[in-house]
Amino acid sequence: MATKEYAGKTVETTDDGYLINASDWNEEIAKEIAKEEGIEELNDRHMTVINFMREVFEKTGEGPSIRKLTKESGVPTKELYELFPKGPAKKAARIAGIPKPKGCI
Amino acid sequence: MKKLVILGAGTAGTMMLNKLHETLDRNEWQLTIVDQFETHYYQPGFLFIPFGIYNKKDVVKPKRDFFPKGAEVIVSEIDKIEPDQNRVLLKNNTVLNYDLLIIATGAKVKPEETEGMVSDLWHKNIFDFYTIEGATALANFFKYWEGGKLVLNITEMPIKCPVAPLEFVFLADSYFTERGIRDKVDIHFVTTLPGAFTKPKASSILGDILTKKNIHLTSDFNIARVDNENKKIVSWDEMEVPFDVLVTIPTNMGDDVIARSGMGDELQFVPTDKHTLRADNYDNIFVIGDATNLPSSKAGSVAHFEADILLENILSAIDGRELKAKFDGHANCYIESGFGKGILIDFNYDTEPLPGKFPLPGIGPFSLLEETKMNHYGKVMFRWMYWNLLLKGSELPIESHMSMAGKRA
DSSP: OEEEEETTEEEEEOTTSOBSOGGGOOHHHHHHHHHHTTOOOOOHHHHHHHHHHHHHHHHHSSOOOHHHHHHHSSOOHHHHHHHSOSOHHHHHHHHTTOOOOOOOO | OEEEEEEOOSHHHHHHHHHHHHHSOTTTEEEEEEESOSEEEOGGGGGGGGGTSSOGGGSEEEGGGGSOTTOEEEEOOEEEEETTTTEEEETTSOEEEOSEEEEOOOEEEOGGGSBTSSSTTBTTTEEOSSSHHHHHHHHHHHHHOOOEEEEEEEOSSOOBSTTHHHHHHHHHHHHHHHTTOGGGEEEEEEESSSSSSSSHHHHHHHHHHHHHTTOEEEOSOOEEEEETTTTEEEETTOOEEEOSEEEEEOOEEEOHHHHHTTOOOTTSOBOBOTTTOBBTTOTTEEEOGGGBOOSSOBSHHHHHHHHHHHHHHHHHHHTTOOOOOOOOOOEEEEEEEETTEEEEEEEOSSSOOOOEEEOOTTTOOEEETSOBHHHHHHHHHHHHHIIIIITTTOOOSSOSSOOOTTBOO
16 A cells, blocks of 8 residues: 555555545546556547446446457457557556456456 | 256256255256257366377266256257246247246357457467367377477456466477477467466466476467468557467357346356355346356366355245355366476465465375476366266365465465
8 A cells, every 4th residue: 555646636556556545536637647657648538448447447346347348438449459558457447546457367 | 846947057057956956855846957068078178188188088978977867958059048037948949937047058268259360270270279179179280290389378368267278388398398399399378467377476486387397478468360371469559479389268258148138248257246156136046157257267166166155045045045155266276287297276266376285185185386296196086076076966075165274375
């Protein structure tokens, strides 16, 4: 557990930088986390993915898999990898302020 | 007469049929099981076929050998479950009404989910070993192969028996060494996971074993397509791995009947309570084995531990009681590591595989996360136990819930 300051707000995060409380999240915080992930600017398509992830998390308590993302968010897999290079599920979850996807056993 | 219907007569469905047949009052309950196939495959044995250790006849028996006398068995494809009507429609036009339903329709490999997989090179230079057809085709290929780039690729999680891909490359190392051509075979393990395995301790120990055996590891590789012309796999972010022979672990999905019935998630697995094994949305439907969306391994040992829990909860449901038995995610897997040795892992939802000893009354102890001959014998012995005890629902000397005894945290 760690604390970090994003957009003038102090928030609790896990050791690998995921927000502990999804309710701490706002778009300003998302922009700063995105920069840490090497994404300089969040465009509409980024936000489509991020909002979809938050929606799924609020409903089910878990972030969606890539397959669910592409099937239901309207953003194709190829584009997901362009928007969030190297592991869209993990990266987009962090920017969306939801827990790191558990991955399966 | 009340009706309990089991869909699927694989490992989980057959075990449940036997347990319920023993337990339920036959004057009150009629038990019916449905499956479209008449052959039971010992799926853990598929791994050994490409290396000529087992052949087809070692892994097949008629399903009817494992059904109790008097159980109603219907051989037909299932068309659709209508959970709101409490009935199942079969392709042979039968309509089965039920009071309780157990879904045990398993998981299947879907190579066609990846672009270019089932194309020019399919079963020529590209094989799976999760089907009898793939495993035997690969055995024929390996027999005459003189070496080159052998690439194993895990497409997407979850998969059945998540340790099988590791076992495959360990056995390949052993097999090509014994054939005297190991120096001509470049073995490459390419996975969507961040390491050799899913859980940190096991991943690091198994990763070291890969290195020791001179098997290359590429992690975080998410395959987008197969380039048949240039014999390479390409990831969504345009990384490329060339191959001479590709062994794919395709996307695993639940049965199509689950999708036809509108009961599945994006991989056609049925949303299921991870402790009670009751379907999330239906009080009189239970789900067992690979058909569930549980965050546990898809493995026979898991189905076996689930069966004890499910039996108890079905009896509670029949009596209108609360479901008290809780599945803990327990899995117990022997990992063949080649040269007559094996590794054992034992874990559940909350405890990752740990090193130490695994006590087993009368037979053990086995060593955990360590290569030993004893663990290999455990795996060999298991096939006998599977056919003779496990499918018939008999007690095995191993607890449903995981125990910490012998483990080093």
